[in-house]
Amino acid sequence: MADHGSMTTTSAPPAVAAPAGAPPSPRRKAASGSEKMVARRARVGWVFIAPFAVVFVAFLLAPLAYALYLSLFTKGLATGTKFSGLDNYVRAFSDPSFLKGVWFVLRFSLVLIPVQMAVSLGAALVLDSLTTRLARFSRLMIFLPYAIPAVIGALMWGFLYSPTFGPLQQIASLVHAQAPFLLSQDNVFYGLLNAVTWQWAGYYMIIIYAALQGIDPTLYEAARIDGANVWQIALRIKVPMVSSAMVLILVFALIGTLQFFSEPQILAPIANGSITPDFTPNIYAYNLAFSYAQFNYASAISFALGIIVFIAVYVFMFATRKRGSSLS
Amino acid sequence: MRKKALVAALSATALAATLAGCSGGGDNASADTAQNCTNKIVHQDAPKVSVWAWYPNMNKVVDNFNNAHTDVQVCWSVAGQGSPEYAKFQTAIEAGKGAPDVIMLEADHLTGYEIQNALVDLSKFGANDVKKNFSAGAWKDVSQGDAVYAIPVDGGPMAMIYRKDIFEKYNITPPTTWAEYEAAAQKVKDAGGPVFGDLGSNVPAWLTALMAQKGAVPFTYDLADQKNISINLDSQPAKDVLNYWAELSKKGLVGKQDQFTTDYISGVVGGKYATYVSAAWAPGYLTGAGVGKGSEKGQFAVAPLPQWDKSSPVSVNWGGSTFAVTTQAKDQKLAAEVAKGLYADDASLTDGWKTQTIFPLNQGVLNSKEFIGNHVDFFGGQTANKDIYIPAEKAYKGFSYSPFTVYYYAQLQAETVKINAGQITGEQAATELQNTMVTYAKSQGFTVK
Numbered sequence: 001m002a003d004h005g006s007m008t009t010t011s012a013p014p015a016v017a018a019p020a021g022a023p024p025s026p027r028r029k030a031a032s033g034s035e036k037m038v039a040r041r042a043r044v045g046w047v048f049i050a051p052f053a054v055v056f057v058a059f060l061l062a063p064l065a066y067a068l069y070l071s072l073f074t075k076g077l078a079t080g081t082k083f084s085g086l087d088n089y090v091r092a093f094s095d096p097s098f099l100k101g102v103w104f105v106l107r108f109s110l111v112l113i114p115v116q117m118a119v120s121l122g123a124a125l126v127l128d129s130l131t132t133r134l135a136r137f138s139r140l141m142i143f144l145p146y147a148i149p150a151v152i153g154a155l156m157w158g159f160l161y162s163p164t165f166g167p168l169q170q171i172a173s174l175v176h177a178q179a180p181f182l183l184s185q186d187n188v189f190y191g192l193l194n195a196v197t198w199q200w201a202g203y204y205m206i207i208i209y210a211a212l213q214g215i216d217p218t219l220y221e222a223a224r225i226d227g228a229n230v231w232q233i234a235l236r237i238k239v240p241m242v243s244s245a246m247v248l249i250l251v252f253a254l255i256g257t258l259q260f261f262s263e264p265q266i267l268a269p270i271a272n273g274s275i276t277p278d279f280t281p282n283i284y285a286y287n288l289a290f291s292y293a294q295f296n297y298a299s300a301i302s303f304a305l306g307i308i309v310f311i312a313v314y315v316f317m318f319a320t321r322k323r324g325s326s327l328s
Numbered sequence: 329m330r331k332k333a334l335v336a337a338l339s340a341t342a343l344a345a346t347l348a349g350c351s352g353g354g355d356n357a358s359a360d361t362a363q364n365c366t367n368k369i370v371h372q373d374a375p376k377v378s379v380w381a382w383y384p385n386m387n388k389v390v391d392n393f394n395n396a397h398t399d400v401q402v403c404w405s406v407a408g409q410g411s412p413e414y415a416k417f418q419t420a421i422e423a424g425k426g427a428p429d430v431i432m433l434e435a436d437h438l439t440g441y442e443i444q445n446a447l448v449d450l451s452k453f454g455a456n457d458v459k460k461n462f463s464a465g466a467w468k469d470v471s472q473g474d475a476v477y478a479i480p481v482d483g484g485p486m487a488m489i490y491r492k493d494i495f496e497k498y499n500i501t502p503p504t505t506w507a508e509y510e511a512a513a514q515k516v517k518d519a520g521g522p523v524f525g526d527l528g529s530n531v532p533a534w535l536t537a538l539m540a541q542k543g544a545v546p547f548t549y550d551l552a553d554q555k556n557i558s559i560n561l562d563s564q565p566a567k568d569v570l571n572y573w574a575e576l577s578k579k580g581l582v583g584k585q586d587q588f589t590t591d592y593i594s595g596v597v598g599g600k601y602a603t604y605v606s607a608a609w610a611p612g613y614l615t616g617a618g619v620g621k622g623s624e625k626g627q628f629a630v631a632p633l634p635q636w637d638k639s640s641p642v643s644v645n646w647g648g649s650t651f652a653v654t655t656q657a658k659d660q661k662l663a664a665e666v667a668k669g670l671y672a673d674d675a676s677l678t679d680g681w682k683t684q685t686i687f688p689l690n691q692g693v694l695n696s697k698e699f700i701g702n703h704v705d706f707f708g709g710q711t712a713n714k715d716i717y718i719p720a721e722k723a724y725k726g727f728s729y730s731p732f733t734v735y736y737y738a739q740l741q742a743e744t745v746k747i748n749a750g751q752i753t754g755e756q757a758a759t760e761l762q763n764t765m766v767t768y769a770k771s772q773g774f775t776v777k
Contacts, residue, residue, distance in 0.1 A: 076773030273529030
């Protein structure tokens, strides 16, 4: 909206300046007339923006401000509520539960994101080079898990992992072995990794696939004339051309993973206790607020997580920007 | 100007709509606008009292109450079973509105709400009139000194449920002490049988009850002395009990499966566990989940809870629920009437104990011939009430709960997971638990003695 406004202001002066020899008074009149028009357009802009702005303020800014306000107080069961400034933040960054959760999501991101990228990029490249009906069907099938709500997906995996009913165990019992329980304390990392990759790789695949479809095919033709084979086209032309889409995916994945909540929360009741109430920072904040009655500290934890996400994304953007400039 | 007005009007409408959306949710639960009742209101003109509860036969209980009362009507809804309901209640307390007038709470969670001034002291509304209906232990669980914060409904005297077929196959008689229990478990294992019991991490209340059986008093807390609490989770009895179960778990004599899960129930159905050390309400739960049907009908029996010292047996309680009145109730006196009268009539109580969904604490039922002489189907016609559960209930002395039960249970659960993973001994778990809870209590502003 702001861009639109500035465009009209810059284009207006020449029109006004046209009658060069005219006396100053009508010129001023004309100028004020166009200002009025500009102002009116700006108002129209506000009308268009209003519905969004209301929702934005009511459901994002106001709750954020309220949470920030809450996080500056401390409530003890025995002491009542008192103003404590930044104490909650100091406490958060020295709270083993919170730090353990942050460490988990960071580790999880480090493993999950490359795996997801590899799967989605691989699928997209394969589907891009095929034009059969099977390719279209496969594209839909790979995308399908994303269309399943995260909660349903997690419940489904909970069933698949079940040591009593799950197919894993049924396969293992054919050879009289005990299948590993993928939600046990040692395996839960991989169990979740699998569920999340399954859920999101299809979505990322579609983004990369769309970017691949946007590449001008004459580039491939030129490459082939230059003697490049299929692998070289894929790695030297296609991958660099979709790198911006991949950066976008990385940012999505990073933010999503640092805020990891739904899957572990859903799987917790069947994980034999290996998914603890402080498993990830978001789960910890949820339990602090709704189980332990510590809304103030929970707000601080949420903000602390927000700060970490912001830093992580900033570091990442900085790193990728630098690499981009050195390439060009 | 017209556009400005339009902008203003649009924003105002949108904002009004969002605000209405916000407040709408809260109003539904309060007594005046109680419209979202799960039940039918019999007498429309009578004042309504909103109730949250999750008893399986609650629809009958509410109808019984509403049919019998013209001066007050119950508007009942289910806000979740256990934790989900507590989370909603906690949020309503924080918000200052949205709580029901009367709420079903488990006895071990009462203190946590009492300290937040969320529950009404019912002694000023005649709670002591119904005191005679309950045992001393049950009454202690709902009161703090002279104050009474809830009316007991059902209890969970503990006993040992076992599989007759497995006991016969491996030639075992029901163990009466924990030493015998371990020996029997070893015997079954050596003969290639199933595990004997289960150490689930998600039943911290169960483990706490077993600790109490040996004489552990994890928390001593008196609401009148609000800031002082004593925590004794690393006492010798607590360590002994945790060590005992850690040993069983380590030797593979008991399962490590969380309870109430589909995997656990299917294990109980399939005879994967020889015993189920549990409360009196368990049969109802198991029957509801499909246990003890078909070819397994009558395979279960019950024996008294194994003891540490046979010469001085101790009874403990797992679970059990109450009705409390919230401080957000519009008419506290009326709400107190509901708390006292709901699930207290003969028809409701009889339906509850016959389906074994509750173990009634009402002395009228406990002393009734029908209840005492009842041949329990699930236990193959055993007179389980007379032989096992009523004596256990009568011997129960009550327990002292902390004001942060939810947090404590979460920590005990985490320790149990570590025990089952073989990472720590029971003794180490007790020490860690003690340290965590002391730190937490201090951070909440308590003085720990």
